Amino acid sequence: MIRLENVSKKFEINGKENTVIKDINLSIYKREIFGLVGETGSGKSTILRLMNGFIKPDDGNIYLMGEKLNRKTRHQLVKDTSMIFQGFNLLSNLNVIDNVLLPTKIRKGSKKENINRAKELLSFVGLEDFHQSTIRTLSGGQKQRVAIARTLITNPKIIFCDEPTSALDDKMSFEILRLLKDINEKFGTTIVIVSHDISVIKALCNRVAIIENGRIEDIISLKTKEIKPVSYKEALLGDD
């Protein structure tokens, strides 16, 4: 589904060229939930942005759904993917349903069908009563749910998630993780998730790449557990 071949990326930092991604080789398979874990600044978010073509590699090739990602193909290929951001990145001047409908404005399709689909998705993410709400009135978890509904409206084959739960508390994080798992199971969507939070990765991913200083240190297969909510009391006592 996604293949990176000898991918490297340099950035100019304070006038000096730094190689932030070093010779990465990686294959992510269809219907997989793949994690990229590493410390802040390790390069995991850069790898995610290389995968969706937002950043161009200096060396190497990237293939999305079998096609090589380049200047000509990237806009077409990225239309079959979508992304969830740490800061939600919703348009604050649009209400909930208009945010969900945003990707349909740049694609062909029936307006009526799109509205029905947006309503269905808002029900799927548990926001059926919030169609006309403004973004500023929503909690962090609700905003991320709107972002997930917006992601799903185009039936993407791949969803990239950049720290999707790091702005949320534990309860909200659990709900978002369960939603991502449901999406993977229900729609067969491939999910690539970046996180510095090991518990998020452990709960969700089939395989994980550990990134250190722009290199893949290891790729580990995981047996994912059932995602369960943990109260503050359980979490505190569980540490003992």
Place this chain on the structure above:
Amino acid sequence: MIKQYVETFINFKEEIFIAFYETLDMIFTAMIISLIIGLFLGFILFITRSDGIYRNNKIYFIVSSLINITRSIPFILFIIVMIPFNRLILGTGFGVHASKIPLSLIGISIFARFTEQDLLDVNKNIYETSYALGANTIQYFIHFLLREARSGLILSFTSTIISLLSYSTVMGIIGGGGLGYLAISEGYYNFNYKLMWIIIILMILLVQIIQAGGNLIAKISDKR
């Protein structure tokens, strides 16, 4: 005293209406041109800045300098400098239609700079979001950037219209007419101060209405 003002208004009713129409005619054309070209140039400035998505120092420098030059020349001299250009475009350097050219150019410059500043206030991550959701650059501008910046742009455009109204008062120098010209020629130079004050009050009312309308539309469109 009020009676005298009312009498002056009745006596000059026709002249005031003609001048009012001339002002609206000049401003309306300049307003439309400023909106379209100013918005476009503001977007060009925004994307070609040093931190823009299509960084291009040359284009930014050229557009930015042209805007600065237009804004820095005293407007009354700018009108005179533009006479040959008006002649080239319209075949005449004088009159209401010729007045629309310098007025449009100053409106474009003001609104382009306002647009650049309003777009800079939009969350920078919106570009990446638009890309990740499949938008190209034009779609990013229309569906993402304009929507997020719309209330600021409406207020900026309101200020541009008010500036145009103010600039239009000196268009009499090339025969542009309008309320300002009537206030100066008939009011001030002919010692008809009552007429001058009537026109000043009319201008104040006009600015109040435009600003209140702009504020209302901006408030309705702002859901942040």
